[in-house]
Amino acid sequence: MTPILSVRGLTQRYGTGCRECLSLTGARRESNRCPRCGSIVACREVSFDLFPGEVLGIVGESGSGKSTVVRLLHFDEEPLAGDYRLAVADAAGTGGGNLFALSPFARRRIRNEHMGIVYQNPRLGLRMKVSAGGNIAERLLLAGWRHVGRIRERASALLQQTEVPLPRMDEPPRNFSGGMQQRVQIAKALSTRPAVLLLDEVTTGLDVSVQAKVLDLIRSLQRELGIAMLVVSHDLGVIRLLTSRTIVMRHGEIIEEGLSDQILEDPQQPYTQLLVNSVL
């Protein structure tokens, strides 16, 4: 099977950097901060494949680099190094090569047409003062939709699918509860029928009952649409519920990967065992 998303050697560093950053940080050094120059190696040599229709989890504590990986895959920032490929039919002009080598314009196009993202903080994914419907319309416009009637139709269908009451379509998300803001983000992310959906701690900070509803929504949408998802979370409950394979990150590195039930039942690395044994 050909992966829909594949990334190799993804590395990111914040700070001035020195020649020894990479050798003095990482899981083995138990730190992502270079003792020489103080730079942070947020992720290093991260490689994995995401297959069509698959839900892959990335689990790790804060500072493990999991959110950095998502930001890099969404072109929110420039990596230090890495090779990134998406197998989408019309990734125009990519020539099947490294997406990080593309122009900012070409990358934006790929992002708008083929990728969706849902952030932990709805402020990053939504314009809080623009109506819910307007948020979705904006994304559709960026992806080349032009017909106003059709845009409105699509937006209302999506909001219905994500259980946002239609009468509230013209209200701005800042009037909404946290759970409903996440549902609008999900509707927006799905609007262009992306090949890949990135979910970054989407239920963190929500009340437990609201968490459950958002997770159930994601599960049912995944089943309906068969969309490939990358689910980043520090919460093993989320990983258990949504994913079939899991990657464990620590200090910017992948330290373990396996079937999600195997990671939960038979974790190999000391850190993963600690994580699994710390579940309340």
Added chain:
Amino acid sequence: MSPDTLLQVEDLAKRFVCHMQGGKEILGFEGVSFRVRQGTALALTGPSGAGKSSVLKCIYRSYLPVRGRIRYRPAEGGEIDLARASETEVLRIRRGEIGYVTQFLSVVPRVPAVDVVAEPLATGGVSLAEARRSARALLERLGIERTLWEAYPVTFSGGEKQRVNFARAVIRPPRLLLLDEPTASLDRRAMTVVIELLAEMKSRGTTMIAVFHENSPLDALMDERYRLPAKESPS
């Protein structure tokens, strides 16, 4: 592997290293070797704690063995080692060919019983309405009260949960069925139905590896027995 063999386990061993307890090692089992012929049923036997359930978990890859091979012949032919195959490969084989019934319910929360059971059919390409029809028929046959079909199994009794688990695993008869005490908390009536269903599946070609208590009626379905080797007493 001889041509009529579906699964052949060779010198399999499982050891757990507990890093939180100073790297303490716990032996699951070792030196386990057996084979199962296509369409037959094999019982794993041995005293409690011999590692019978752990062997099933290794075959299903919920546990990672530390040594040995699990040679499996997939429907499409060829051979794969389930101990070493890529996760994606194992998932594909699991979804298409391997069923696993435990005594514990491990289903997604907030899903009604009928959908828990229907899911493997629905994801296998059958329409949801049709999958639900089959699920209801199976729940009916297993004696689950009609009023429970739309309820969440989390609230069910042990015996009811076990029957839902069982129904989910067999609604789409797998090529290989792993059974870990599938009748542990069933009453006589439910047990009889489970045995009937297993016998039907077996007659249609499903291969089985089972772990159960002595004197279980499951024993009548078995063609062969494999006794796990005794562990050396801890030094």
